Amino acid sequence: MxxxxxxxxxxxxxxxxxxxxxxxxxxxxxxxxxxxxxxxxxxxxxxxxxxxxxxxxxxxxxxxxxxxxxxxxxxxxxxxxxxxxxxxxxxVSGFKNATVWLIFGAFMFATAYEKTHLGQRMALLLVKSLGRRTLLLGYAVALADLVLAPFTPSNTARSGGTVYPIISNLPALYGSKPNDKSSRLIGSYLMWVAITTTCVTSTMFMSALAPNILSVALVHDAIGLHISWGTWFIAAAPLGILLLVATPLLSYWLYPPGIKHNDEVPKWAADQLKELGSLSRNEILLLVLVCIALVLWIFGTAYVSPAMAALLVIAVMLITGVLEWSDITGNKAAWNTFFWFATLVALASGLSQVGFIHWLGREGGSLLHGSSPLTAIIVIVVAFYLLHYLFASTTAHTTALLPAALAIGHAVPGVDMQLLSMMLVASLGLMGIITPYGTGPSPIYFGSGFLPAADYWRLGTIFGALFLILLLAIGLPWMELVL
Structure with missing residues (x-):
């Protein structure tokens, strides 16, 4: 029914x-x-x-x-x-879009991380090194997500599929159980740090969130502006680094764990690493290949498109056996996303083609008539951010509102469209924290039993407001300076 x-x-x-x-x-x-x-x-x-x-x-x-x-x-x-x-x-225009193929290729990278156990190994190494104190364990969770973020365009795969399975084993070592008073001993803290930090890392890197890559295509479609991987990182890095450093500590203060210290966690991680054994051939190959991909994405765009660089690396993975053809044909999430984004790109471009975006921009611009360019940017960014309460998908939010926000900004005389575009796309990862359904991993952590609804909504409001304020107070002037 x-x-x-x-x-x-x-x-x-x-x-x-x-x-x-x-x-x-x-x-x-x-x-x-x-x-x-x-x-x-x-x-x-x-x-x-x-x-x-x-x-x-x-x-x-x-x-x-x-x-x-x-x-x-x-x-x-x-x-x-x-x-x-x-x-x-x-x-079928969306299916020939290079951005769609880049998203698909990056999903194959995530599959390789999972198949070779390299992602699990990297996270366990961080836990082993930093897991003795609860606060340091929070930073280990943040660093685990950070290490995976540049290569994983799905924060659901990165956080929900790699980080969560590891940290879900940790609370029991402290006697912290889900749906129980003991959940606040450490489990609640770890789960909240994990979901907040994945929202931060999703903002830091263009390749850390699938809608980020979609947004780049939509910006180019709407105003002809190309945002490179490097441009995105330079613009988002100062705010992202600050939030990444502050989030585990803020969570420690605002949602304090009952246990502050434990010697068992590093031992558990060390045992898990022993079970994994030494680096396998495929893990070493994958490390080399993702480094090559990152170099090509950042420095090689003049010679090879990012999408082709991803396909090149995937081809080498297939040749070397890091991936098998069945890993590609059997990846339902990747093919679902491929069709999803390809059709959304066509639909979003269709709005421009029929003149709807131009009309909306003209009407929205008239509402901001007489506003200064800076005021217009702030109003548009705040509205774009807060409207995420209406969406259970960052992709749907991006598709529905980003072209409209750009059109409204374009209709206001004097607005720096590069600055507005970067502010809007940089908010996509951050806005995922405001609700229990705001981004892909949210339902996973919300359903873990460690984050009651009242706590999630309260913390989401606090952290969501903080993220937005800092985006405007730090991100905006920094982007004005460097763009």
Whole structure:
């Protein structure tokens, strides 16, 4: 029953909007496209079917109804305009987007980390070195996520799939149990540090969160600006490093563990490392290959595109046996994400193609008429950040709101679009902390039994407000200086 209700709501959202006439200044086909787009966003939030399937259904519907949703009367009247061919070309346009292939390639990197146990080994090494004191253990959790972040575009895979399975073993060593008063001994602290730090690292690196990479494509699509891996890191690093250093300590003060010291954790990690044994051939190969990929992503963009660099490394993984072809064909999450992002890229570009984004920017810009460029940037960033309360997916948030926010900023005279773009995309990782459903790993930690709902919402509000304030107070002036 719930599934059918979740399937009905997106359809109703579309139908209700279609019952209204297009707003003044907006073409009918743009309004029809937007109505379907709203239904897609509702579908991505409720997920009656997987996200990739939602996107696929949407582009099929728009393609079949393209005479009323996608193409203007002028285009349809042209003798050289073939509607079936043009609608199909639009529908599959996202699948040839280099960013989509980069995301897919990076998922294969995550698979290699898991298959070779290199990710598990790196996290255990940090725990072994820093796990004697609870605060230092918090920093070990943060560092484990940081080490994996540049190479793992899914914070769900990185934090939920690599870090969480390791730290979930730790509370029991202290007698800290889920759904119990003893959870506050150490388990609650560790879980909160893990989810907050993955939000921070998701902001630090363009390749640390899948919507980050999507946002780069959307920014380029909307205003023609290219944000490189290096540009992103330089802009986000000062705030990210500060938050990464401060988060375990702030959590220690605001959500203090009952146990501050224990000698058993490093011993446990050492035993786990002994079981893993020495570095395997495939782990060594993977280390070399991810370093090559990182170098190419940062320094080699003039010679090879980031997507091709990722595919090159994957090809070498297949040749050397680090990955097998079945690892690629059997990775459902990667293929789901591939279809999801490819269809979302097409849908987002379609909003621009039909003129909806231009109209929205003009209307939103009129609301900020007379505002200074700096005031406009602050208002747009704050609204963009707080609207994440309405989304259970950073991807859905990015797809729905980023093009609109950019269009509004572009309509305000004097706004530095590079600065606004970087502020918006740098907020995507941070905003995941505000709710128990704000980002991929959130439900994992929320469901661990160590973070009661009242605690999660309270801490999410505190840390979410702190992240936003520091983004404006530190990130904004720094980006003004370096961009």
């Amino acid at each position: 719930r599934r059918w209700l979740n399937m009905l709501i997106p359809v109703l959202c579309t139908v209700v909007l279609l019952l209204f006439d297009a707003p003044q200044g907006l073409s009918p086909q743009a309004w029809h496209f937007f109505a379907i787009f709203v239904g897609v966003i509702a579908g991505l939030i409720l997920e009656p079917i997987p996200g990739g399937a939602v996107g696929l259904v949407a582009i099929v519907i728009i393609s079949l109804t393209s005479r009323w949703t996608l193409f203007s009367p002028e285009q349809l009247a042209s003798d050289h305009f073939n509607v079936p061919d043009e609608s199909f070309s639009w529908a």
